[in-house]
Amino acid sequence: MKNSVIVVGAGGAGLIAALSAHESGAKVTVITKEYPTRSQTCMAQGGINAALGNAGEDSVDAHIQNTLKSSHGLAKEGTVEFLCQSAPEALEWLDGIGVPFSRTKEGKIAQRKLGGASAARACYAQDYTGLKILHTLYDRCVAEGIEFLSERHLLDLLTHGDTNKTSVSGVLVLNKRSGEVEVHEAQSVVLATGGYSRVFHNHSTNSVASSGDGVAAAFRAGAVLSDLEFIQFHPTAMQNSSILISESARGAGGYLLNSKGERFTNELAPRDEVARAIHEEMLRGESVFLDIRHLGKEFIEHELPQEAKLAKLYEGVDPIHELIPIKPAAHYTMGGILVDADTQTNIAGLFASGECANQRVHGANRLGGNSLLEVVVFGKKAGESAAHHAKEAIPFANSSNQKEFWEAKIKEIKNYTNEINFYQTHQELGDIFYKNVGILREANSMQEAVAKVKEMQSRLSKMGVRDKAKEYNTNLTEFLEFANMLELSELILLCALERKESRGAHFRVDAPQSEMRFEANSLIGRDGVVRYEN
């Protein structure tokens, strides 16, 4: 059909892209492997940044400067300026569609301070900011009659052309319910498929769905990926479950304590610094705790209800009276599919937004509150760009054999020998990544990880699935997710090995300084060679 846009992913970036493409006149279909509202966005707790100055003085310029500083030279100045300048308008829009933000006594949107910010800049809805934004966006989509296709797992992008100019013409998905491979055609495709922190398995705060399917599919289609080595570790995941305790707990005055009850770092430094400080304490044999007892019962119940609930439920501690045992865990992937300021990838008709994209606004370290902002500002841009492209593009009659290829491949996977349990292999991958490609890195241990990843890749055909069913085979979709993560693992390692310096979230103990020659974004394409570009 002419003038059609497919959005893959129904988190914040996907729903906003869908709304804006719809408003721009395109015929929009949202495809998700879950249901809308179940995406990672619902887990965002802390807030969304905009220099509104509702809780003390602030300026767009300060927001820009804080973001650039935290990016350690890897963000694009013009794109960051656009992001921060667009923020007040983005908040006005969210407020206008009914997001139930917390309010100040003066009737303004309430704001709080997060790490690395010079002012109280994060607008919030208690500590359910992501949940309330995501659900309001979904309700807006329902109001606009946007079409959703749920429970479809992205297999690959449909492309045509040659290596000089590739164009997208749709997506290939596995309908989880029927087990059929489906072709969905469109002139524009927006990937809003989220990050890949589940490479770290249980050492991640993320949803089990954050397996980088869109990033891997884009790579296979010839898209350039960028800055994959920059993975943010959130300082305060709970010890047992890796479930997140929001930065807003520290923003409100929470302390980090070691086993002796001593504070050891500035709790409101950017996340990379705080995570390293905690990691170093733990290497010394200390346990680390978050202490919010002094904030008081009333404050915790009113401003941090989710944190209190999660601590009780998953760690068995009541934060009003007890310390919360914490550790850093993989939280956000700054890198992803390389896009320009209009969210366009190097493949014609293919756009990307949100965590799966490298919009070059976070650089080497993302500030808390900037990712929700990114999905609103650039999700909108992605929808507009995709709609514009779809209007101009001539529909392409797809004649590739990709569907048959995937049908055969799924059959083959079901015939793999099952000598090795891929669930255990995934756990091993997570363990080795946390240890060797985590907060502190060095060449030898990363080489070890490369060898391990290559070994795992070569043994994929000895893994496979035990469940041979056609309908609702989650064993199969989980295997496909694992294969995507394994594919990305090698690329992350290549980029991390090549960057022989330390910058933001990428800290090399064998090269602890930043080097001028590396003040550039890493790029990696199908040839597997890492290049740098300013």
Place this chain on the structure above:
Amino acid sequence: MGWYVMKISIKRKDEFVSYEAEGRTLLEALNWLKANVDATLAYSSGCRSSVCGSCAVRVNGKEVLACAHQLQEGDVVEPLQNVTILRDLVVSMDKAYAMNAKAKAHQSSFVQNVMLGVEDEQRNALQSDCILCGSCYSACPVYAVNEEFLGPFALTRVLRYVSDKREKNPKEKIDTIQTNGVWDCTLCNACTLVCPQGISSKADIEKLRARSVMSGYTDPSFANFGGGFGFGFDGSPTF
């Protein structure tokens, strides 16, 4: 917060299958079973932290989030009710979610410059905590007699929007929920007891009834009532 080995039974197709499972929470036990015992077991999960709404199931006859349920010896696990079972514990939420559109559970239009204070925030803070897990939908007995009932979560969502100053056409929302809506609820409170977010759709439905009465609607079950207590000509309750 120990790690347990427990005997549990899981409904698969028409029979209950017993397993020895390891984990603190039911979701951890399901993950452990899938990875180590039976890869064909189907269930849904996402955030592991009670906020995405993916993993609602019934344990011992009561709706819970698998990720929030502490595993107990003898737990009997079943899929949600009032929905189509796709496989094992996985159900289709399509029909349930379609109730949001049917109930017009959204703000009518984009607005600007509406001043909201702390009191306004608190008026629907709880209602907007909903994670659409479907627990209330499963627990609701009205579906046994009326499949078209808009249901607890969609009505809570309607209250969220009509109680917000940014809604410029609350009357239209109240009009929409008169059929298969607020008056079809039996006020049995089953939804309240299973909500993982502490929302009471029953209480929300009562508030919507009060607003309906203020808009001139009456309880249809009293419409043919000859005398006794009921509602006056102006729609206000008489006792």
